[in-house]
Amino acid sequence: MLRPFICLFVAALLLFQTSCSKKNEHNGAPPARPVHVSEAINHDVPVYIDAIGTLTAELSVDIQSQVTGKIISANFTEGQFVKKGDLLFEIDPNPYQAILNQSLALLSQNQADLDIAKWIVGKDKKLFETKAMSTQDYAKLMVAYDKAVGMVEADKATIWQNKINIEYCKITSPIDGITGKRLVDPGNIITANSGPTLVNIKTIDPLFVDFTISERNLLLLKDSMKKATLDVIVSASGFDSNYNNQIKHYEGTLQFVNNSIDPATGTIGLRAVIPNKDRELWPGQFINITLIYYIQKNALLVPNQAVTMGLKGEFVYVIKNGKAVLIWVKTGLKEGDYTIIDSVVGDEKIKPGDQLVTVGQMGLTPNTPVNIVGKDTFDLPSIEKILTENAKD
Numbered sequence: 001m002l003r004p005f006i007c008l009f010v011a012a013l014l015l016f017q018t019s020c021s022k023k024n025e026h027n028g029a030p031p032a033r034p035v036h037v038s039e040a041i042n043h044d045v046p047v048y049i050d051a052i053g054t055l056t057a058e059l060s061v062d063i064q065s066q067v068t069g070k071i072i073s074a075n076f077t078e079g080q081f082v083k084k085g086d087l088l089f090e091i092d093p094n095p096y097q098a099i100l101n102q103s104l105a106l107l108s109q110n111q112a113d114l115d116i117a118k119w120i121v122g123k124d125k126k127l128f129e130t131k132a133m134s135t136q137d138y139a140k141l142m143v144a145y146d147k148a149v150g151m152v153e154a155d156k157a158t159i160w161q162n163k164i165n166i167e168y169c170k171i172t173s174p175i176d177g178i179t180g181k182r183l184v185d186p187g188n189i190i191t192a193n194s195g196p197t198l199v200n201i202k203t204i205d206p207l208f209v210d211f212t213i214s215e216r217n218l219l220l221l222k223d224s225m226k227k228a229t230l231d232v233i234v235s236a237s238g239f240d241s242n243y244n245n246q247i248k249h250y251e252g253t254l255q256f257v258n259n260s261i262d263p264a265t266g267t268i269g270l271r272a273v274i275p276n277k278d279r280e281l282w283p284g285q286f287i288n289i290t291l292i293y294y295i296q297k298n299a300l301l302v303p304n305q306a307v308t309m310g311l312k313g314e315f316v317y318v319i320k321n322g323k324a325v326l327i328w329v330k331t332g333l334k335e336g337d338y339t340i341i342d343s344v345v346g347d348e349k350i351k352p353g354d355q356l357v358t359v360g361q362m363g364l365t366p367n368t369p370v371n372i373v374g375k376d377t378f379d380l381p382s383i384e385k386i387l388t389e390n391a392k393d
Contacts, residue, residue, distance in 0.1 A: 035372060038302075038378060040352055045301070046294075047333065057207065059202070063089075075089065083173065085172050088173055096165040106155050124141055180199055183197055206273050221257070232252045233289075235250075255273045303356065304334060317356060327345075358376045
């Protein structure tokens with residue numbers, strides 16, 4: 001008779017213990033929270049500043065005539081690449097040739113007068129030395145001789161000037177470059193030196209790019225320049241033959257820092273040199289500029305999504321032993337999908353390969369158990385990606 005009651009008592013006791021066990025379990029450690037994670041990485045990251053600027057020619061020359069006369073020919077095509085010494089315009093040389101011929105004839109006449117004066121001086125010198133000729137008469141002969149010498153020298157100078165004028169009738173390019181629009185047509189008469197510009201020529205390789213940065217970046221700029229020549233990359237966008245927008249990058253170097261800061265804008269002017277052998281860039285073109293101060297080697301990077309702002313600053317959750325450990329951090333530059341970690345606050349460390357919470361931070365408290373339900377991947381920062389994104393902006 002007692003056996004059924006004993007069995008019932010044992011069953012009730014087991015049920016009570018199970019109930020208490022579940023209650024204690026519920027009141028103990030919190031349940032694991034579902035999160036997404038991604039790894040911290042080491043990567044070389046460029047430290048840079050963005051700017052905008054305009055390409056300019058290294059040399060820009062306005063061609064003017066150095067002689068007065070009529071233009072008889074233009075010997076180039078507008079927009080043509082010309083080399084130093086190539087003929088651009090020709091001025092009618094006939095008036096200057098006529099003046100040269102007159103000068104040559106006058107030289108012959110004055111040279112004959114000089115020869116006679118020289119012969120007379122030589123002949124009468126003995127008379128003067130023997131006192132057979134007065135000093136006054138001999139002095140007159142010497143004056144006549146010196147005058148004849150001066151006339152011949154003046155004629156030679158005039159001939160030299162006329163030859164120069166004839167050379168100036170052929171206007172040649174003083175530089176290698178691209179010609180602009182022809183501003184004066186053949187048939188027009190132009191004035192020497194003060195006349196109109198005939199054409200402009202600009203050098204095309206290399207090109208300058210002028211831009212400005214804030215004075216707040218000057219100290220970093222000067223420190224970086226002490227260590228190495230700074231690289232500058234310009235990005236130009238445009239349509240190809242299929243009307244697709246293309247972005248191309250061109251490398252150059254920083255050449256010049258202005259000697260003063262503009263007090264009105266708080267900026268300082270810089271100039272870089274960009275090689276342009278293929279002539280794809282053009283003076284006056286608007287471009288995006290990336291000035292690279294230096295490359296930060298093996299920078300510690302974490303995904304942007306892992307960084308959260310708190311009352312004391314920024315922090316991340318790192319998964320350690322199945323729990324979310326809160327670590328306060330000091331961040332640096334953001335590069336694409338990643339943020340540079342400059343330092344951590346406290347004893348905890350972040351190492352490459354550590355898993356950081358990227359989704360689910362809102363439901364976490366320090367040392368909360370987590371259940372990883374997804375792993376996120378992000379694009380590594382690269383200078384090519386940075387340049388492309390900057391050019392799009």
